[in-house]
Amino acid sequence: MTTPLEIVLSYHRAWTSQDFDLAMTYLADDMVCHAPAGRLVGAEAFRGFMEPFSQILVSSELVGSFGDETTAMLMYDTSTRPVADAPGAELHTVRDGKIVELRIIFDRLPFEQARTVAATRSAPPEGAQTE
Amino acid sequence: MTTPLEIVLSYHRAWTSQDFDLAMTYLADDMVCHAPAGRLVGAEAFRGFMEPFSQILVSSELVGSFGDETTAMLMYDTSTRPVADAPGAELHTVRDGKIVELRIIFDRLPFEQARTVAATRSAPPEGAQTE
Numbered sequence: 001m002t003t004p005l006e007i008v009l010s011y012h013r014a015w016t017s018q019d020f021d022l023a024m025t026y027l028a029d030d031m032v033c034h035a036p037a038g039r040l041v042g043a044e045a046f047r048g049f050m051e052p053f054s055q056i057l058v059s060s061e062l063v064g065s066f067g068d069e070t071t072a073m074l075m076y077d078t079s080t081r082p083v084a085d086a087p088g089a090e091l092h093t094v095r096d097g098k099i100v101e102l103r104i105i106f107d108r109l110p111f112e113q114a115r116t117v118a119a120t121r122s123a124p125p126e127g128a129q130t131e
Numbered sequence: 132m133t134t135p136l137e138i139v140l141s142y143h144r145a146w147t148s149q150d151f152d153l154a155m156t157y158l159a160d161d162m163v164c165h166a167p168a169g170r171l172v173g174a175e176a177f178r179g180f181m182e183p184f185s186q187i188l189v190s191s192e193l194v195g196s197f198g199d200e201t202t203a204m205l206m207y208d209t210s211t212r213p214v215a216d217a218p219g220a221e222l223h224t225v226r227d228g229k230i231v232e233l234r235i236i237f238d239r240l241p242f243e244q245a246r247t248v249a250a251t252r253s254a255p256p257e258g259a260q261t262e
Contacts, residue, residue: 088236089220105236109239
């Protein structure tokens with residue numbers, strides 16, 4: 001039988017390879033994700049949060065992975081286009097071979113700072129005509 | 132023999148009980164911590180980062196804990212005075228009964244936002260005399 005950790009590692013390999021269609025096959029339709037910004041209900045809502053992150057991924061490396069009969073826990077480093085050093089940790093609950101609950105922790109601050117810098121750069125210079 | 136997970140859980144109970152002197156007994160003097168803001172070298176430098184966090188703690192709850200022969204991984208929820216919902220994840224490397232390396236992940240954004248709000252509140256109102 002496939003263990004929760006094997007399922008979670010397959011999910012992890014899929015999204016870090018930017019194959020989110022494959023990643024979705026490991027998620028229960030009614031899964032719940034607890035993310036830094038709040039609670040996401042359903043695999044489609046989760047996809048709306050996680051797929052854009054997978055698309056800015058430059059590289060990733062798993063640094064820890066553990067599991068038991070019902071749960072699995074990962075820690076990984078990622079490098080992304082806006083933020084070079086963006087580690088994450090996830091705790092998954094697996095039922096009937098699908099991920100039903102996922103807690104994800106990462107630091108939003110450098111992403112917020114990168115967004116602010118990007119917004120400043122794309123704003124018209126002071127005094128520029130905007131019409 | 133005490134396992135890495137037992138040592139890490141003892142460390143966790145100590146700091147979440149705000150007994151940082153006890154927490155320090157589980158850390159190697161030359162331990163290294165990888166925190167969101169960067170690398171901290173030595174148990175004293177780590178204490179300067181972690182003890183202030185333990186002092187703003189209101190409550191905490193362990194949500195996941197795993198370990199093997201050399202490492203242990205925790206995920207926990209905390210409630211703190213400035214931020215009500217502040218989960219964290221840690222991956223520890225243990226050698227000769229002491230924590231020698233610690234990766235810690237949490238979201239700095241709500242703490243930064245709370246600091247900004249506090250700074251705004253403590254600033255004198257506009258037009259106020261400051262002398």
